[in-house]
Amino acid sequence: MSIYIRYIVYMEILIDKKKQELIRSYVPSDDSLKVLALFFDAFSDKTRLKILSALAISDMCVSDMSALLNINQTTLSHQLGKLRASNVVDYRRQGKVSFYFICAKSVSELLLAAVNETL
Numbered sequence: 001m002s003i004y005i006r007y008i009v010y011m012e013i014l015i016d017k018k019k020q021e022l023i024r025s026y027v028p029s030d031d032s033l034k035v036l037a038l039f040f041d042a043f044s045d046k047t048r049l050k051i052l053s054a055l056a057i058s059d060m061c062v063s064d065m066s067a068l069l070n071i072n073q074t075t076l077s078h079q080l081g082k083l084r085a086s087n088v089v090d091y092r093r094q095g096k097v098s099f100y101f102i103c104a105k106s107v108s109e110l111l112l113a114a115v116n117e118t119l
Contacts, residue, residue, distance in 0.1 A: 042086035043114075047071060047079050055089060056108040059101040 013020060028036060042048055050069055054060060062080070066073045080100060083089040088107055091098040102108055 038086050039088065042083050042088045043111075045079065045082075047075065048083055049111075051076070051079055051083065052088070052102065052107070052111055055100060055102045056111055059092075059099045061097045061099050065100070 015023075043052070050071070051065065054065060054069055060068075062073055062076055065071065066076050069076075071079075080089065080091075084091070087103060089100050090103050091100045093099075
């Protein structure tokens with residue numbers, strides 16, 4: 001049987017109480033952080049970034065994306081599934097064809113801001 005001893009160290013917080021409360025109210029809950037991490041995970045792969053860059057310009061079907069981005073359809077479908085799971089992209093059906101699009105304007109703005117900041 002193991003015994004765990006828990007040490008709690010009380011440290012003096014140097015910032016004022018108003019800022020402490022602001023931080024406590026601003027930092028998301030653990031459940032919200034899980035959703036946020038999944039959202040930002042969508043941007044952690046170069047293939048997904050390529051897809052998002054294209055979708056920022058126009059809604060597209062898989063066959064068009066595959067041809068324009070030079071990504072095979074299996075890989076493309078897999079990455080679109082991850083983007084959909086992250087609630088970054090969605091699709092609408094038009095007859096037998098599915099057109100993918102970015103769900104929120106803020107995603108395009110985030111992508112553009114990152115490009116402007118890093119390139």
